[in-house]
Amino acid sequence: MTASRLQHTISSGAILFVAAIVTYISFTQEPADAFLFPRLIAIFFVSLAAWNFMRAVTGVAKVGVGLDMIELKNIVPGLVTMLVFIFFAAKMLGFYLASSIAFMLIFTLYDPAPLNDGKAWMKRLIVTVCFMAVMYCLFALLLKVQTPSGILF
Amino acid sequence: MEFLSYFGGVFEPTAFLLLLGGTIGGLILGATPGLSPTMAVALLIPFTFHLSPTQGLILLGAAYTSTVAGGAVSAILLKIPGAPANIATALDGNAMAKNGEGARALHLSFLSSGIGGVIGVLLLIFLTPVLAKWALAFGPSHLFWMAILGVTVIGSLDSKSFVKGLLSGCIGLWLSMIGFDDNLGAQRFIFTDVLAGGINIIPALIGLFAIPQVLDMFSKGRDSSVIEAIEVPKQRFMDSLREISRSGRALSVGTFFGSIIGLIPGVGGQIAGLVAYDQAKKFSPDKDKFGTGHPEGLIAAESANNAMVGPSLVPLLTLSIPGSPTAAVLLGGLIIHGIFPGSDLFDNHPQVAWTFINSMLIGQILMVIFGIYTATWAARIARAPVPIMAAAVMVLALFGAYSVQSSMNGVYIMLAMGVGMFFLEKFGFSAAPLVLGLILGPIAESNFTTGSLIANAQNGPVEYFMTGTLNIFLITLVIASIAYSFWSNMVQGKAVKKAQGATS
Numbered sequence: 099m100t101a102s103r104l105q106h107t108i109s110s111g112a113i114l115f116v117a118a119i120v121t122y123i124s125f126t127q128e129p130a131d132a133f134l135f136p137r138l139i140a141i142f143f144v145s146l147a148a149w150n151f152m153r154a155v156t157g158v159a160k161v162g163v164g165l166d167m168i169e170l171k172n173i174v175p176g177l178v179t180m181l182v183f184i185f186f187a188a189k190m191l192g193f194y195l196a197s198s199i200a201f202m203l204i205f206t207l208y209d210p211a212p213l214n215d216g217k218a219w220m221k222r223l224i225v226t227v228c229f230m231a232v233m234y235c236l237f238a239l240l241l242k243v244q245t246p247s248g249i250l251f
Numbered sequence: 252m253e254f255l256s257y258f259g260g261v262f263e264p265t266a267f268l269l270l271l272g273g274t275i276g277g278l279i280l281g282a283t284p285g286l287s288p289t290m291a292v293a294l295l296i297p298f299t300f301h302l303s304p305t306q307g308l309i310l311l312g313a314a315y316t317s318t319v320a321g322g323a324v325s326a327i328l329l330k331i332p333g334a335p336a337n338i339a340t341a342l343d344g345n346a347m348a349k350n351g352e353g354a355r356a357l358h359l360s361f362l363s364s365g366i367g368g369v370i371g372v373l374l375l376i377f378l379t380p381v382l383a384k385w386a387l388a389f390g391p392s393h394l395f396w397m398a399i400l401g402v403t404v405i406g407s408l409d410s411k412s413f414v415k416g417l418l419s420g421c422i423g424l425w426l427s428m429i430g431f432d433d434n435l436g437a438q439r440f441i442f443t444d445v446l447a448g449g450i451n452i453i454p455a456l457i458g459l460f461a462i463p464q465v466l467d468m469f470s471k472g473r474d475s476s477v478i479e480a481i482e483v484p485k486q487r488f489m490d491s492l493r494e495i496s497r498s499g500r501a502l503s504v505g506t507f508f509g510s511i512i513g514l515i516p517g518v519g520g521q522i523a524g525l526v527a528y529d530q531a532k533k534f535s536p537d538k539d540k541f542g543t544g545h546p547e548g549l550i551a552a553e554s555a556n557n558a559m560v561g562p563s564l565v566p567l568l569t570l571s572i573p574g575s576p577t578a579a580v581l582l583g584g585l586i587i588h589g590i591f592p593g594s595d596l597f598d599n600h601p602q603v604a605w606t607f608i609n610s611m612l613i614g615q616i617l618m619v620i621f622g623i624y625t626a627t628w629a630a631r632i633a634r635a636p637v638p639i640m641a642a643a644v645m646v647l648a649l650f651g652a653y654s655v656q657s658s659m660n661g662v663y664i665m666l667a668m669g670v671g672m673f674f675l676e677k678f679g680f681s682a683a684p685l686v687l688g689l690i691l692g693p694i695a696e697s698n699f700t701t702g703s704l705i706a707n708a709q710n711g712p713v714e715y716f717m718t719g720t721l722n723i724f725l726i727t728l729v730i731a732s733i734a735y736s737f738w739s740n741m742v743q744g745k746a747v748k749k750a751q752g753a754t755s
Contacts, residue, residue, distance in 0.1 A: 123440060131435050132437035132439065134700075135428065139424045143424075146417055150414050170470075176641065197649065200645070201646050204638065225639060
């Protein structure tokens, strides 16, 4: 089994698992009337998922590029920054401050400029401040969106 | 000629400013590689909450039109299509720019986009009321089949694999059922409190279209490659205007194929541009010049991808079937304002419908004017470093998702949908059918429930849903869309095997 086929098998297996759970819930929950439409959809969902899984196992359905380890490693720092922002920083520090930190962090993490370059740091800071000022004007002043203020801003 | 009486609404100060802002912003976003028109429209939806439905739609319509046209700038100057619709534009457009005719290519591109776009919107104006009246005859069973048709058509035609396309549609339909069922008072598929209110369309749209692109930008890592833009020498606008007036053949081929393809749900601008390019080549006496910087190729591709925009809204505004993924997002924008496509839109909200359509007509003219004068400036922005783009789109998506309900629940939903879609896309799944399932799911279910009640009072569900000319016609279309996709997948598979056999 090639790595690509293994990836396709795992992903289609995961979808089949979700489809099976949806089907199980649809056919076991009450009131039955409320689950009539879900049952109809679940039949198609699980059938297509099973077909897709069989195609992946037999190596027929090789559509899509699959996952690349280097790409995944590159994604991790950015994704972790997003998760920390969403689940902790936004409420603890405040939406705008946490967004500014997340923006600058992502800019720094993916900026090819060396980390000891003073000019690059100045550029990052200026871009972050300008962008967040625009966001504040748009969401706080224009749209009047109330965001979590946290301990700071 | 009802539409003429609603032109005034477009020129109201706020509406016109939104049209202008949407056009200029759309041109810049469109010119930026990696930011698709669909994502641009999805990110703009939260801003429309604070606007009237008409103003909101004007903003979204302007962004839709101009992002497609703006994509030509990076296709011509950077050889990176700003949107899939501009792939064919890059073939001759970039060659022209390399030959020192960048300004000429940009002028011709925006002029042909404008002409194609105006004709496309005129088609929208004249076809929509006819189809909307026809839709009046639809009962719950027909509306149910129409919703299913919307999902199967886009699932079959907009995906690389029809099984995965339909599976995406099923996932979307399932997601639409999560939450509290108001009609029958039951909780369905609520695994966590975050899902108690169901999945709000807007955070889901932002997640599905913006987050995978952000993750895609992350996946390139600390990429230090610099995109070189070609210098643009000056060109007299009048010369370009004269040239476009002499390019009737390429313009008419592009506009014709763009309009026809736009009317077919699910096909989209990428196909329109490529088909028009191919046909223009066949009709041209200078076939050999195509691909070497021949203006006819550029004109056909650009007139087609903008001629597609208006007609892609015909099935959307009349039958709730979007003609393209961006039109699917527009459908979400309509529904959050409590407006449902079909005869209701034209009978009860003519001001909204006609002002929106008229704004698209005026938007085409503004797009030509501002496109030509901001093209070189937009190209500079298009070269914005990837880390800045990634960080900016991420923060904008977070704010947009939060602002919908002023709750972190929207942000959680956006993140889950976006990360999930990123991985699904890696395995050949597509966001468009999933979005369609999510948007059309409640329409399909409410009509299914109403139809079932009627059926129980009559001769049963089989007769109610499966008989009658219109039901059979719609069921045939559902089956035909799946069968066509199955057949084209088979043909494609055989061609790939043959090619692999030839190389080994």
